[in-house]
Amino acid sequence: MQKIKNYIGGKLVEPSNGQYLDNYNPAIGSVYSLIPDSTSKDVELAVKAAEKASEAWANTPAKERSDIMSKIADLIQRDLDKLAQAESIDNGKPLKLAKRVDIPRAVDNFSFFATAILHFSSEAHSMEGIALNYTLREPIGVVGCISPWNLPLYLFTWKIAPAIAAGNCVVAKPSEVTPMTAYLLSELCIEAGLPEGVLNIVHGLGPKVGSAMTKHKKIKAISFTGGTKTGEEIARVAAPMFKKLSLELGGKNPNIIFADCDYDKMLKTTIHSSFANQGQICLCGSRIFIERPIYDKFKEDFVKKVKQLIVGDPDGDKTNLGAVVSEAHMNKVLSYIKLAEEEGGTILAGGKRKILDGKHKDGWFIEPTIIEGLSYDCRTNQEEIFGPVVTIMPFDTEEEVLKYANSTEYGLAATIWTEDLSKAHRVADLVESGIVWVNCWLVRDLRTPFGGMKNSGVGREGGFEALRFFTEPKNICVKWA
Ligand code: NAD
Numbered sequence: 001m002q003k004i005k006n007y008i009g010g011k012l013v014e015p016s017n018g019q020y021l022d023n024y025n026p027a028i029g030s031v032y033s034l035i036p037d038s039t040s041k042d043v044e045l046a047v048k049a050a051e052k053a054s055e056a057w058a059n060t061p062a063k064e065r066s067d068i069m070s071k072i073a074d075l076i077q078r079d080l081d082k083l084a085q086a087e088s089i090d091n092g093k094p095l096k097l098a099k100r101v102d103i104p105r106a107v108d109n110f111s112f113f114a115t116a117i118l119h120f121s122s123e124a125h126s127m128e129g130i131a132l133n134y135t136l137r138e139p140i141g142v143v144g145c146i147s148p149w150n151l152p153l154y155l156f157t158w159k160i161a162p163a164i165a166a167g168n169c170v171v172a173k174p175s176e177v178t179p180m181t182a183y184l185l186s187e188l189c190i191e192a193g194l195p196e197g198v199l200n201i202v203h204g205l206g207p208k209v210g211s212a213m214t215k216h217k218k219i220k221a222i223s224f225t226g227g228t229k230t231g232e233e234i235a236r237v238a239a240p241m242f243k244k245l246s247l248e249l250g251g252k253n254p255n256i257i258f259a260d261c262d263y264d265k266m267l268k269t270t271i272h273s274s275f276a277n278q279g280q281i282c283l284c285g286s287r288i289f290i291e292r293p294i295y296d297k298f299k300e301d302f303v304k305k306v307k308q309l310i311v312g313d314p315d316g317d318k319t320n321l322g323a324v325v326s327e328a329h330m331n332k333v334l335s336y337i338k339l340a341e342e343e344g345g346t347i348l349a350g351g352k353r354k355i356l357d358g359k360h361k362d363g364w365f366i367e368p369t370i371i372e373g374l375s376y377d378c379r380t381n382q383e384e385i386f387g388p389v390v391t392i393m394p395f396d397t398e399e400e401v402l403k404y405a406n407s408t409e410y411g412l413a414a415t416i417w418t419e420d421l422s423k424a425h426r427v428a429d430l431v432e433s434g435i436v437w438v439n440c441w442l443v444r445d446l447r448t449p450f451g452g453m454k455n456s457g458v459g460r461e462g463g464f465e466a467l468r469f470f471t472e473p474k475n476i477c478v479k480w481a
Pocket residue numbers: 146147148149150151155173174175176204205206207209210211214225226227228230231233234248249250251281282384386412451452456457
């Protein structure tokens with residue numbers, strides 16, 4: 001069985017204790033590879049390797065760093081098919097989605113930050129006749145990146161690329177649930193000639209590896225994407241150590257549909273924003289609010305279309321939804337469907353585990369599920385489910401829908417559908433959300449600030465925000481003679 005290795009000091013190495021964890025193919029429901037069960041000892045080795053490389057990498061001209069990163073982007077592009085297949089097997093997502101979204105975005109993350117660093121600049125403030133201030137933006141040193149399982153290579157590279165571009169050396173931990181493409185990336189980094197120790201990837205469990213990274217004195221910044229509870233734990237440990245923290249956490253995103261929207265466009269996109277990647281995108285709209293005049297029509301059309309979605313073999317050309325990522329996650333999502341029924345909800349579509357035939361008979365598939373009849377403040381409508389489950393609710397006024405939309409502890413993303421420009425701006429302004437899409441969903445410009453408010457996170461990723469996070473500003477004030 002294939003054994004994934006850690007990537008430390010430029011080499012692919014076994015975990016120091018020789019222990020491995022099972023890695024599952026969720027569409028089959030069985031183990032297909034092994035992942036290092038690393039410990040704080042491996043984190044220590046990775047930090048040492050990163051420290052050793054730190055000065056040279058920080059002093060490497062931006063153009064040279066940029067060239068190596070562009071080479072990594074080219075290699076990911078070259079291996080797109082292989083990486084997409086690996087991502088689909090590891091995560092359960094449809095292969096065509098990995099080919100169209102996940103791997104191209106990993107290419108973009110490297111190429112975007114390879115060029116962004118060439119355009120990054122800092123400020124100067126002149127105090128006329130008195131002094132000149134100029135601000136240097138220096139690499140932090142050794143930084144930590146911890147990522148989740150839902151968009152494995154996509155989110156892993158979204159953190160690593162700006163960190164390296166800015167001249168830091170990185171200790172990174174992908175999710176133990178989906179480690180494969182991070183491992184394949186380490187092979188590509190070696191091929192691209194990334195200097196030893198600039199990127200170190202330690203595989204293993206959060207409470208062991210992630211926690212050792214968070215606690216490590218030499219790791220000066222942590223960029224984390226994952227659940228709000230884990231983010232809380234990381235903040236509890238890292239904040240008293242005065243580490244820089246970027247936390248991208250959970251969401252419970254509202255999709256607000258006004259009666260005057262472009263109906264066909266809205267319906268098509270809403271299916272996508274509800275169930276893409278089996279609903280396991282932090283930006284999926286899981287609470288759908290529909291203005292009453294079109295509620296019945298929307299309900300009928302949406303239910304009809306969702307029932308036509310194909311849940312099946314991730315390799316299938318026609319597959320819309322693959323498997324959810326793990327058995328534990330499947331059971332969590334199913335428990336929320338049960339909760340919704342207990343809370344008085346009616347299941348309009350789906351609601352069950354989907355059992356497939358043949359080699360997928362033990363795979364972890366869930367039918368896309370629509371629930372109605374719940375109050376906006378019940379647990380089903382307040383807690384993150386992170387699966388192919390949405391609720392639908394009617395509303396009558398802007399005031400009412402904003403109350404519903406803003407009622408959760410989260411504030412990551414919101415979608416608004418209306419052809420009324422003033423209303424779009426007004427509601428976008430009042431919705432408590434770090435990202436708002438009007439008449440679209442998941443349209444991404446990598447230069448824009450990305451992240452959530454409230455319990456959805458602290459700080460923003462993307463563009464120069466990320467480069468600012470991964471650098472330490474130093475202001476130098478020079479007195480005029
Ligand atoms: P998770 O919090 O369980 O795990 C995320 C990462 O943290 C994993 O690598 C895990 O091993 C590690 N980890 C776990 N415990 C740790 C600890 N004590 N110390 C340090 N690291 C630890 O999240 P998940 O289940 O992998 O991902 C799903 C969650 O991620 C959802 O809540 C989703 O909304 C969120 N997410 C947010 C965004 C965003 O941009 N805001 C994007 C994607 C996913």
